Amino acid sequence: MSVASKSRLVYLSGKMVPEGEAKISIFDSAVMLGDCVTESTRTFAHQPFRLTDHIDRLYRSLKITRIDVGHSRKELTQITRDVLDANMHALNAADDCWIVHNISRGLLKHGPSPAQQNTATVMIFTDHMDLRGWAKYYTDGCHAVTSMSRAVPAQSLDARIKNRSRLAYTMADTEARLVDPDAQCVLLDIHGNIAENKGGNLCVVTDGELRTPTTENSLAGISRQTVLELSGDLGIPVRESRLQMYDLYTADEVFFTSTPYCIMPATRFNGLPVSDGKVGPVTKQLLDAWSKRVGVDIVSQAQRQIDRQ
Ligand SMILES: Cc1ncc(COP(=O)(O)O)c(C=O)c1O
Incomplete structure (x- = not known):
């Protein structure tokens, strides 16, 4: 309905x-x-x-x-x-x-x-x-793929301004889907640092520490902020820092954050598995904590929409 x-x-x-x-x-x-x-x-x-x-x-x-x-x-x-x-x-x-x-x-x-x-x-x-398009990623994870186009530099248009000029993001998304029609794009900035997704932020977990790019090259996402707060509550150390592709290739866990899906795990990056290729424990812990905070089981809500169709 x-x-x-x-x-x-x-x-x-x-x-x-x-x-x-x-x-x-x-x-x-x-x-x-x-x-x-x-x-x-x-x-x-x-x-x-x-x-x-x-x-x-x-x-x-x-x-x-x-x-x-x-x-x-x-x-x-x-x-x-x-x-x-x-x-x-x-x-x-x-x-x-x-x-x-x-x-x-x-x-x-x-x-x-x-x-x-x-x-x-x-x-x-x-x-x-409508969460049906994201439902499978909660259990299987998605494939994160870098686009050819780079993020618009903040000197031209600050990424913190949430705007509808979406051509750059749309091109990046289209390019990532040339590699895998089901890919989620990862935009790099003009210096090669990880920036963001067309509609989400990125987080990596390595040796128990959660890192996310700074807002120099990405939107100050409210879901990203929620993840930082929940991590604080759960005692997970967090750091806003520059990240390179190396950090995603070698991370234990990678996920995107955005308003509709909250947290979307990525279990592959540019064709390679992230760690063992399964959704990681910190990602699951954060999804659980978020669900508790809002009184809605985020994963079940999406899966129920699939079951109903
Ligand atoms: C480019 C971009 N980055 C990140 C996000 C995530 O922001 P939020 O968590 O506030 O939805 C969005 C959301 O639409 C976005 O468009």
Whole structure:
């Protein structure tokens, strides 16, 4: 059962409207320039997870990109909750949903500097959290593959700005899938350090220590932050550091973190097994701890969706 249905209500620049009536101009700067910041939050047991952190990150992205959303944080948080409430009735009790914010600079102006601030286009919607595509990775792990394209350097576009200009990530994903159609891409930065995935951060565990790249070259992921906090609770030492491909080849465990799947184990890296090629104990321990924190068994929720299909 999906929230995506005829009855879904979405928020578009001041109005709650049925999905089919939510239309934006082909001259919107999101369409013309990919000039749009974004957030994706998920629910656990129908409650938004770390919504304040997502809204805070959104406002940091808005500030740096100089997009005026026209709402205070408090107002935008209330609108977000209203969108969620308006659509909860369509959500299966066992499932959860995404809440997505897309905020563009608005309609382009004609003339020499089209991307001047106009009235922002504010788009907020919920979508059913379909976890079926990730379900098998919790038990089997995925194949992490480096792409040919490198991450956009922070000097050009800081990775901490969560934005919808996704061409670089999409190309990296496509390239990794040339090696293995089921691959998850690993982007390196222009210096050859591990950066991130098209929609997730990376962590490695070696000799009991968890390491993740710094935010010099990767988004300050909220799932990454959750893993760092849970590791602290579990007494797992953590370090934010530069990592090279060598560190993934020789790690005991490798995993990705992102809002929908939380933790996605990788059991192969560029064709070689990570350690013994099985999902490792620290990864499992962190998934368990996360499930306990949110009161939802993350792995079972995804697997139940497969069983139901
Ligand atoms: C490029 C990129 N890196 C990392 C992440 C993970 O961030 P979060 O854990 O906040 O979902 C995302 C999420 O969409 C992303 O787009």
